Amino acid sequence: MKLKINGKTHEFSGDTAMPLLWFLRDELQLTGTKYGCGMALCGACTVHVDGEPMRACQLPISATEGKSVTTIEGLDTQHEHPLQVAWAEHNVPQCGYCQSGQIMQAASLLAKNAAPTDEEIDNHMSGNICRCGTYPRIRNAIKSAAKGE
Template structure:
């Protein structure tokens, strides 16, 4: 089957039911998407599927055929996405394990809502668990990135 990942068509020979997470990590060697819980609860495996945040651990490879997949590696070629810059500015990561999923959920939010309220951010980020508890810094970074995208001062 053929899937499109970060703008590149990729031919894969896997069982149609293989979770997309394992296709990305094991077959395509895109290891930025993390395995957390395997049940879609933690959000560490969040990717974009046609621009929507999606749990890769629950998504069969066959479901991705014909859709655009974006992983953390595809968020920005140079790590200069406004969210990535804001993450650094606000010193968001501690252990860092959940961060790719956090960033992908935040990027999906900002793609559809350039000026999210606190409740918009809370709603979009629900289900992305951070065992280090950096939620206040995550929210601050999202707000900073939103103002950067709008050309406003943070």
């Protein structure tokens, strides 16, 4: 089976029921995508599959065949995506563990809605948990990236 991840094709010959997260982290050493709850409830493992946010901890590799997967490492190889810049400028991370999933979820929002309201941001980000409670900073960073500040 061939997988397209961050623009590169990778071969996979194992159990296609294996969650994508384990292939990303263990085989490809793409450790930016985090393991959080393992039940697709916290959002730490969020990646894009054909532009849609998906939870890699519960997504079988078979579901990605013929699709394009983007991880935090592939969002912007120079780490200069407007959200990554805004995250730093707004000092969003505290412990930082959830941040790659938060950024990937936010990127999917801005790809569809260039000027989201606070309510739209809160609704779209509601499935991503930050145990440090940096939600106001996350919202501000998203608004800043949307405005191109």
